[in-house]
Amino acid sequence: MTLAAGAGALLAAGAAHAADCADLAGLKLKNATITSAKPYATGEGVEIGVFGIPPLPTMKAFCRVEATLRPTPASNIKVEVWLPASSDWNGRFMATGNGGYGGSLGQPRLAMRPALHRGYVTAGTDLGHSGDGSTGEDASWALNQPELIRDFGYRANHVTAEFAKAVTAAYYGSGPKYSYFHGCSDGGREALMEAQRYPGDFDGIVAGAPANAWLRLMTSMAWTWKSAHVNPASMIPDEKLPVIQAAALALCDKIDGVEDGVIEDPRACRFDPHTIQCKSGDGPDCLTAPQVTALRALYQGPRDAGGKQLFAGFPAGGEAVPNAWPLWITGAKAQHPGFARSFFRNMVYSDPAWDFPADFDLGKALVDAKAAVGDILPSDNPDLSAFHRRGGKLIMFHGWADAAISPYASIEYFDAVRAKTGAAKTDSFARLFMAPGVSHCLGGPGPNTFDMLEAVAKWVEKGQAPDRVIATKYDNEYASLLDMPGAKPLRTRPLCAYPKIAVWDGKGSTDEAASFTCKVPGK
Template identity: 45%
Template sequence: MKHAFRIFCILLFCWVLQAAPLHATDCRSLKSLHLEDTTITLAESVTSGSLRIPGVPPFTGLPAICRIAGVMRPSSDSTIRFELWLPEHDWNGRFLGVGNGGFAGTIGYHELAAYTKRGFAAAGSDAGHQAEATDASWAYGHPEKVKDFGWRAAHLTRLRSAEIIAAFYVKQAQKAYFDSCSDGGREALMEAQRFPEDYDGILAGAPANAWSTMVASGVSALQARQLNPRAYFSDFKLPAIQKAALDACDALDGVKDGIINDPSQCHFDPQALVCKGEDELDCLTPPQIESLRSIYTGSKDSQGKTVFPGFTPGDETGWAEWVIGQDPTGASAFRYIENYFRYMITQDPKWSAATADPEKSLRQSREKGAPDLDATSADLGKFASHGGKLILYHGWNDQAISPWNSIDYYKSVQEKMGADKADSFVRLYMAPGVEHCAGGPGPSSFGQFGLETAKGPKYGLFDSLVDWVEKGAPDEEITATKYGADEKGAPKVIMTRPLCAYPRIVKYSGSGDTNDASSFTCAAP
């Protein structure tokens, strides 16, 4: 009888341990946590599975979390708002850092939700200001806020999160990861370059890392193309341009599917679109032909040297908002350029891209903007020595940041570190038919932002990164998925394709369903 009672007590004790929360601290008590230059403004336990945040669609299906919100003030002119979501029960022992897009100004709540559902403790900040992504007026007269945006907010969010995690779980995260795109991709590379011990694994998409050159290069492009009435062409002409590009290059990969797998092999000549008679929507005038050529070739200086590379053929209708606009000054690129120069570089609210000297603007941008905003160093030795792994990805049809920029950066790391050394900790994936971070004619869900592939999360880039960090080798089988909707509006898989590590490209095997990844392989170009 005593023996049976003893077994019962042991089993009861084990059950209590299993049922107990992973943390040793009450969530609400974290509000009184003392952290350097930081105030915890909110510490609440969210157990309902749903969460409403002003200005953001409601979240459902959340695990029980301890939601922490706070403000960091590393300088007298800093106000960096951040949030950290901590799973109360099934924490996987990992931390996930979330980045921003554009000029930032908001916290990436959707990514926080996606990763806490997967068991991560996840955190992100607004990068030091509250504003729309195209707005940089907050930087006017505030150099410290530019530093917060450029590099300080992401780094301090990592540091403060580590301290809060230690207080809540009474232990640190076993591994730390970062996943973001665009400006967040720039932040990702900034972390790897300036703060190499912050993260063990980094997933950096379409990085705006050459920020000072990229934005400044648009001045000459705008003057030559957008602001020249003879050279500017309406977005109504984009379908005809795309059709001509696909007619020239779509079938090069053996499958005519509206996707150019390897744009580097496409030699589409815009001259094929020249108007034979009057100017119509299905043709371009000679000045418009030259304008189109410049979009593909990129921005050049007065000596004809490329300043920043151009865009690729095959998804020209995706240029409507970013590159062309509904009128000559309506493109998103125009707003980014003017906001950047007015409020970050010249401190002149009347600065105009229409009248600025392009080469002077480039010099100004590099001199004043590069120190805080650029993340172009190819020396990742300290990150590699720390055991860090970096996966870069870029959509081949990115309409906001040239895909060639990521290839150029990847090659610069190989040259600086040596190809064998670089291959041991850096990979690049170029995604056919994918626009800026996601979207486009190609399959664009491949594990970024917590997105699942048709085969599940295991077959995405982020989980490949985790395998590389924790198991010593990345998963070689990456599946990219294109989703649509069925008749009831539920997600439906339309296409799957392998996603190949550069310089390999996806190739059709010659038989099988062209919408199924099993009909394709990754091969040398």
Template identity: 40%
Template sequence: MRKGLLLCAAAIGPLMTTAAAQTPGVSDEDLSACTALNGYRPDTWTTVTRATFVTPPFSASERSKPLSKPICRVEGVSRPEPGSDIAFEVWLPAHNGWNGRFQGIGGGGNSGAIIYESNAAGIERGLRAAAEAGFAAVSTDNGHRQQSEGDQSWAIHQPQKVVDMGFRAIHVTTVAGKDITRKFYGREIDYSYWIGCSQGGGKGLMNAQRWPSDYNGIIAGAPVFQWTRAMAGITAAALAQMKSPKTIIPTSKRALVHNAVIEQCDKLDGLKDGILSRPDKCSFDVKKIECKSGDAADCLTPAQGEALMQSYAGARRKNGEQLTDGYPLGAEHGWPFLGQDAPGQNWGKFWSQVVFEDQSYDLLKSLELERDYDHAMKKLGWAYDAQNPDLSPFKRAGGKLMVFHGEADPLISPRPSNEYFEAVTGVLGSEKVAEFYQHYLVPSMNHCRGGIGPSNFDLLPAMQAWVEKGVRPANLTASQVVDGQVTRTRPLCAYPTVAQYNGAGDVNRAESFSCKPRD
């Protein structure tokens, strides 16, 4: 149930004055400015459908935490073309609580919902957290309402919704959100930031490429910026284990595989500590955990072992070229497709509902990965995949970009993130790239957050210092938190450097490590 005082949009005159007087931190100016937004049209296709001042302990949904500060909650819809229906919300702190900044909030998965709460790298994000920190903030449902997990039926015979999901929704709602913010506060925004992980991280790179002036700073975590490529990657890894009942690796063997990877690969980074800082240096030998005969709980059958190695390697084209990204060693502990004999929700429905637009499509019987990946790229790549490595317009606009990706991400391979940084460097040169783009590859980190290594860090203060004061990020630290206590810290090293032990000192403290080039 939604809680807290909702000051009605019709509250004017003496009622408004009384409400303001009785609500700490809320002024008549706040209430009148919020009321004035009802019916406001930032542009010809966008309308504010409701603007209400809400006060603690208001909760936007059953899953969101209650607000601790009053805000003007603005709900709106944008319809840039027939069939387009993009919902969004802008949350505006009271005038005396605004820090002068604007924040765009990215979603996750297929993101058919407003993001009130999220968590990236152990830090709370979403509309509530942004507004409580003093930001005016916007979030969009990307132009569709998701009916269930992985649902993409909204894409069937609705190309305008594919465009909205791919790139348009984030831009039109950013433009509208900024206009609404300026109208509410009566002045210009000082700085604008985008923060998102997974699909929201991918939208960050989409922003940088398509609309270089929308945000001064972009933080993109585990970015799914090449959506079609990502869906093909998880499809290939999953299908390798769904060829037959013999190739299915049961979830009960997850720990067996992961422990074997740690045993063989851990020490290659110079320190045996349970963290894989250099999985790229490891040649994992699956034979060491293969059953001598038959099947057992403490080993893999040859068929299971082959399927495992195919998931690490990725699929290849008939001519031998790499087709899809394999998953890094260390990510197997979180693979969602282990033990499955049917397509997963997100990647399975991507093919049936978005690529082929046919609910009856049987992926296991019909998909031919090389052919159908090329078809999907031709059909969707222009909208879903942000592939332009020329970020010179973003750099000229003064933009700053910080990307992070867990090296043990079980959903989205970090390989595209690494390759994109290298591609941008190839276009602009390392010196120019260092002026505006930092990429962090985080050892043993899962998708967006968590993992067996230090994976808690907040890039926003460093980003603000870079954007607002020209201070380039340095000496960043990630921490591992167990039961509320910090148990281990490590330097957060900018790619292509990696944290290496200095040879002396506490291995659980960041100061015992230095960021050095990868050999």
């Protein structure tokens, strides 16, 4: 019996609506064990479980269902489904992706909370294992566990969607009218995996900063270790990052006619690190020759022994953004090498003692990764025809100041989709939005709060294709992130559907989105 059939049997037995949340604890579904069904009243605290965030009061009463899904004997997928009161439900369902290597429900809850407050049934999963999804060192769960890797790679989100829809049908008497998926980082990889492997699961999908080219991304993170950390002379101290960023902004910030500390389109920036090379020796406001070489390499991106580009490099202008280069690339505890090391140890070479050898070969590493997990983890197939035929809508977004995953990678993938499908046909069901000054998924100096979920819902339900989405910079970005009151808007800016960018009209306030139009660069 499928999950949907199990819910249908329950409904046929007379439980057209579960008047009490606790009734869902007795719901019997294949390969699923419901461990808790608990009602929460408005104002009651709900634990988040990530980044030290304390329990937050819910602004909507809801029923919280916790369960374990076991599609295979080795599987142990923890899921949560949050169901608003019948009077608050908008008929929609939203599943959310995880981050890093997953391993907890903390990050999914951050996205489930605001969606619940807007009337969505929401769901999240730990992707089938326990760990700390906020770091790159915890893929030890994958060592010699092929089924857990498959759960992480693609299966966990699919069975979570089936389970959540069945629980929704059992609780309200009917399933969701529209289903959506929203994820960023690995969640963006998960989002595109759903579109490619399970095109019938969701009507609309939002994929932010996707780690979809997983094998090339992990290989590039290993290359970052070689470029930025192996040679002590090449290491760029974090205190020099503001020097680099200031020089890039001095050259390129005004290209769009607006001096705001953000480069609208870094592709137009021709910053040469040699311009800040020390005339002799070293100094706090310049780079040594080896540091210049390393910086140029980071901008260029990894290439194999034959000179072939393996992955995109990083744009200039966001080096000193908080939680950017120091966290991911240059810092003593930078997460790029951690992610790559854990990946190759536990998913490729199955050796918990493996470390980067002195003669680490990027080309060979990529070949080895493809042989081990090439059919499981990547979601960079440009063929989205099944999702398109089904009527699905896709929105991608990526911050230009992202130091975890190069924003150029999303442009590369979207261009590949357009080449495969045709630009006009692609634009009829998929859009890409590049976000100036936005870091990895959130934060950064640019307007970094925007509602892609509402944009894709309007596209699915009303046929309103998004040409621009308004982004806002708040004075309290944490309040905005946590869906708490108190954040005040400082400025707004439109994010334009690729390949267009926002262009100031030269007259209105540069802090107001109405002063900008979307145009193709150079036209």
